[in-house]
Amino acid sequence: MNTVAIVSTTGGAGRSTLTAELASLLAQRKHPALALECDPANVLGFHFGMREIPEDGLGAYLDAPTPGAWARAGQRSDDDVLFVPWGSGGAPAALANAAPDWLGRLLAQVDLPPRGVTLIDCARWPSPLADQAIAAADLVLVLAPAQPETCLTLRRLADALTAQGKTARYVATRLQPARQLHVDIVALLQAMLGQDMLPYHVHDDSSVAEALARSESFCRSTPHSQAAHDMNGLASWLSAWLEAATQESRP
Template sequence: MPLICIASPKGGVGKTTLSANLADALRRQGCRVLAMDLDPQNALRLHFGVALTDRGGFLAQLAHGLTWRDAVRQTAAGVALLPHGTVAMADALATVAMLERAPELLVGALREMLADPSLIVVADLPPGPSRVLELMAPHAAMTVVVLLADAYGAALMPEIDSGRFLGLGALYGPQPDRLRLVLNQVDYGSRLSRTVAQALARHLGPRLLGALAREDAVGEALAAQRLLLDSAPASRAALDVRALGRTIADALPLPVEAAAGWWAR
């Protein structure tokens, strides 16, 4: 039932990494999870070991009448995956134009997903404001904005309260409680990173869901096309991902189906 959108004002901050590993953490907590890639980079699948030759996906094939159920991949992790699909520039622009004309193609599919009371949808969004974020955000129980614990994150602090930092003032103005933040790539060996993390934690209070340590294990997991909890379960970042999963489960709360394979019902 609940939709969790993962977004950010800036690119390359760890949205896809968080989407994949949070989906995995929630599944390990006993939830049925559908991880949905809405970014034409089509990178979410890499975390789940989907073959590079598998180019299919939901948004990429929207024009061809493919239903979202047809586009779902079952992953070894037990998370259901809806890849974006591989697209050339012209296809990506055509998808945006189509969503402009016929938003129901996406929103109708999303409504079907959210009608399943025990399913959690984790959506990986493109960086910055986008048409897909505009369409998805009103349906989200929670939008998690990822910021880096760096100078840019610190500079954005005054913009966070207004929602202007994501061009989202209008989207979240009426429901600011649905907007939460995660700090990524906290480097505990760096004074700047620690200081920014502490300052943001003080400023954001409960709006900050948690932080994810900067660690080679995170990139190594992706390089091996594995999930962090599988490849480096004892790493600091893995502990952080588990904690984020628990915090989100407490905040929403999430439906849990004990012993469920994700899709098997």
């Protein structure tokens, strides 16, 4: 099993949306998928049809570290994705006193097949929860929305990932090609990141918000939209990365 942390340095980058859609698309490509919410904002659950914040979840483990309790909060979506919400637990005191590797130790208990993948929707970086997800990840997928704040904050994260020896790839999101500023920002990011920036830019698309309002996956409800096309390209790249990583891990 491989673990992918989905990270950003700014709000509104699309972390929860991409986590949910990638999990569904990878499940369609026969990768057993676990979507894990490591963010007290509890946004990811809405992409899987939840309307209320559950009591149990990953956050409850921090309040009372009972073995297996967090996993029992898991739910399976209609498209065969296993989803574990954050829930209502995880008080600030519990977060402050948590072990530095608690998330990695929990994920070591997950028994997914070799082609399986855990996708972590984590809180905005820098934060202790984002650091936990990055430490546990085999691949860090950094979302870089086409906005000036990204240019001001992304270099620090990129340097931190390099210092930790992490494999990282970067994806431009919320792109509007008709806006020259967005085009310029993407060009700047490409010059900064080189080959680590993937060519699969995720465009700003009204179908995303409309699908979420209907509790639907936009890749299923509007398969010919630009955003669905972008996500399928990204999912195909990630599927190929998972296959290569699985081959490398075999004795």
